[in-house]
Amino acid sequence: xxxxxxxxxxxxxxxxxxxxxxxxxxxxxxxxxxxxxxxxxxxxxxxxxxxxxxxxxxxxxxxxxxxxxxxxxxxxxxxxxxxxxxxxxxxxxxxxxxxxxxxxxxxxxxxxxxxxxxxxxxxxxxxxxxxxxxxxxxxxxxxxxxxxxxxxxxxxxxxxxxxxxxxxxxxxxxxxxxxxxxxxxxxxxxxxxxxxxxxxxxxxxxxxxxxxxxxx
Amino acid sequence: xxxxxxxxxxxxxxxxxxxxxxxxxxxxxxxxxxxxxxxxxxxxxxxxxxxxxxxxxxxxxxxxxxxxxxxxxxxxxxxxxxxxxxxxxxxxxxxxxxxxxxxxxxxxxxxxxxxxxxxxxxxxxxxxxxxxxxxxxxxxxxxxxxxxxxxxxxxxxxxxxxxxxxxxxxxxxxxxxxxxxxxxxxxxxxxxxxxxxxxxxxxxxxxxxxxxxxxxxxxxxxxxxxxxxxxxxxxxxxxxxxxx
Numbered sequence: 001x002x003x004x005x006x007x008x009x010x011x012x013x014x015x016x017x018x019x020x021x022x023x024x025x026x027x028x029x030x031x032x033x034x035x036x037x038x039x040x041x042x043x044x045x046x047x048x049x050x051x052x053x054x055x056x057x058x059x060x061x062x063x064x065x066x067x068x069x070x071x072x073x074x075x076x077x078x079x080x081x082x083x084x085x086x087x088x089x090x091x092x093x094x095x096x097x098x099x100x101x102x103x104x105x106x107x108x109x110x111x112x113x114x115x116x117x118x119x120x121x122x123x124x125x126x127x128x129x130x131x132x133x134x135x136x137x138x139x140x141x142x143x144x145x146x147x148x149x150x151x152x153x154x155x156x157x158x159x160x161x162x163x164x165x166x167x168x169x170x171x172x173x174x175x176x177x178x179x180x181x182x183x184x185x186x187x188x189x190x191x192x193x194x195x196x197x198x199x200x201x202x203x204x205x206x207x208x209x210x211x212x213x214x215x216x
Numbered sequence: 217x218x219x220x221x222x223x224x225x226x227x228x229x230x231x232x233x234x235x236x237x238x239x240x241x242x243x244x245x246x247x248x249x250x251x252x253x254x255x256x257x258x259x260x261x262x263x264x265x266x267x268x269x270x271x272x273x274x275x276x277x278x279x280x281x282x283x284x285x286x287x288x289x290x291x292x293x294x295x296x297x298x299x300x301x302x303x304x305x306x307x308x309x310x311x312x313x314x315x316x317x318x319x320x321x322x323x324x325x326x327x328x329x330x331x332x333x334x335x336x337x338x339x340x341x342x343x344x345x346x347x348x349x350x351x352x353x354x355x356x357x358x359x360x361x362x363x364x365x366x367x368x369x370x371x372x373x374x375x376x377x378x379x380x381x382x383x384x385x386x387x388x389x390x391x392x393x394x395x396x397x398x399x400x401x402x403x404x405x406x407x408x409x410x411x412x413x414x415x416x417x418x419x420x421x422x423x424x425x426x427x428x429x430x431x432x433x434x435x436x437x438x439x440x441x442x443x444x445x446x447x448x449x450x451x452x453x454x455x456x457x458x459x460x
Contacts, residue, residue, distance in 0.1 A: 119306035119365075122266055123320035123372060124295035126288065133319060137310045 004180045010189055016172030017193050023168060024155045026090045031097025031154070038102040043109065044127055053102065060099030066160050068092045073164040089161035097154055104150060108143040109135060145209035152198045152205075159194075169193055217280060219244050219376055219407050220265060224274035227260055234260050235271065236431035242376070247408045249418035249439070252428035253454060258411045261428070262378045265409065266298040267291050279375060296324060299369035303381040305361040307353040307368070313340065314349040317368045324372070339367040343397050359390030363397055370401075377401065379410035415458060419443055427451050 042053040060068065072092035076083040112135050120130040162171035173190040177183045218241040227235040234257045242248055250258045263269040264276060267283060276283045278297055284290045308316050317336035321327040327335070340346050343363035353361055362382055369377060379398065383391040395417050402408055402421050412418055418425055418439055425442045427435040429450045435442060446452045 113304075113306075115302055115304050115306040116308065118268055119300075119302065119308070121268065122295060122298075122300040123368070124292050124324045125320060126292060129323050133323065134308055138308075141310075 027093035030094035034098035035101035299374035
């Protein structure tokens with residue numbers, strides 16, 4: 001029987017936590033890009049693209065992330081494409097994040113008074129100019145706190161990627177528990193690490209909210 | 217040749233017809249005051265002229281060019297000829313006063329920095345706000361904000377200005393400063409179409425007054441005639457309701 005010191009546990013968890021961070025970043029950046037594209041499509045496009053984006057958002061908001069991960073992992077394989085837990089997790093989390101971000105941002109754009117659009121139209125700006133120079137600068141200020149807040153949800157969401165065999169913080173915790181038989185110590189460390197990742201971000205979101213509020 | 221030519225204009229919101237066949241010619245330099253009860257279609261008519269609202273039937277030309285909703289380039293050209301001032305000012309809160317005035321010329325007319333800033337300063341001086349170039353919109357009173365909105369609209373060098381109840385959101389003591397600016401524009405030969413509740417102003421400045429009722433132009437005449445000798449019972453009723 002090998003003895004595991006606390007440092008062994010922590011060291012291995014820290015190594016795995018890297019992948020939690022990387023997966024979160026991929027999901028957040030990828031989801032942000034897709035979400036922004038969907039937002040423009042929803043604002044600019046006709047009735048059909050409007051319905052498409054609304055359906056997309058409903059689909060990802062209306063099903064558990066766990067199912068989305070399963071479907072991505074096993075679904076891609078169904079098409080005969082060899083997939084890895086890495087790719088499936090990154091894909092599912094990106095789509096999930098994009099659906100939520102596009103909805104958050106749509107709400108922020110919708111909160112800009114219609115008069116702002118009308119003034120911009122009346123000054124002969126075209127749609128992209130209206131969006132780029134008039135609407136988005138105002139909407140962004142409103143969007144920053146909820147967007148940063150959602151990043152916390154994404155980080156915690158990556159824990160679910162453990163079920164398709166992606167070795168991140170939670171999966172590593174399970175594996176280390178199986179070797180050390182010290183579940184409480186291990187999962188306490190895991191929880192602490194999630195907290196250390198998430199707490200500064202939510203604190204940042206709160207301070208941003210206060211700052212942006214104070215100026216308006 | 218008229219700057220604005222409207223023929224048989226009809227507009228429906230669902231089953232509710234709000235404009236029931238409008239014919240109106242506006243000559244360059246004319247000041248048209250549009251009066252009428254709320255719901256008579258006066259704001260909708262104004263918003264049709266720069267394409268903020270689409271219409272269902274009839275035709276509308278500005279400078280002899282027909283308004284085509286589906287033609288983006290044509291709409292962009294038209295909106296450079298037609299400026300609009302709103303009841304709620306609609307200044308861009310994330311830009312300074314100068315930035316508000318310079319934005320559209322920079323983007324649409326590709327006017328460079330020094331020329332744009334110089335023009336903005338001149339226009340702000342014209343509306344009496346030369347010293348507010350670097351101020352933010354929320355630091356200004358309503359009357360000042362509306363004057364900035366006028367300067368912003370003038371920066372696109374429009375041939376026609378549409379004013380949609382531009383003093384209705386102002387405290388009474390601020391109405392005068394905005395109307396004086398508008399009067400100045402009228403004296404300088406700007407073509408103006410204004411929906412207004414300021415009957416004294418209409419009487420003093422307008423070349424023609426249009427009384428709208430139930431989606432139609434009910435009466436139209438120079439102010440002395442229209443206010444002095446209203447021909448229809450609807451106009452008489454509208455005017456007498458104002459005095460009570």
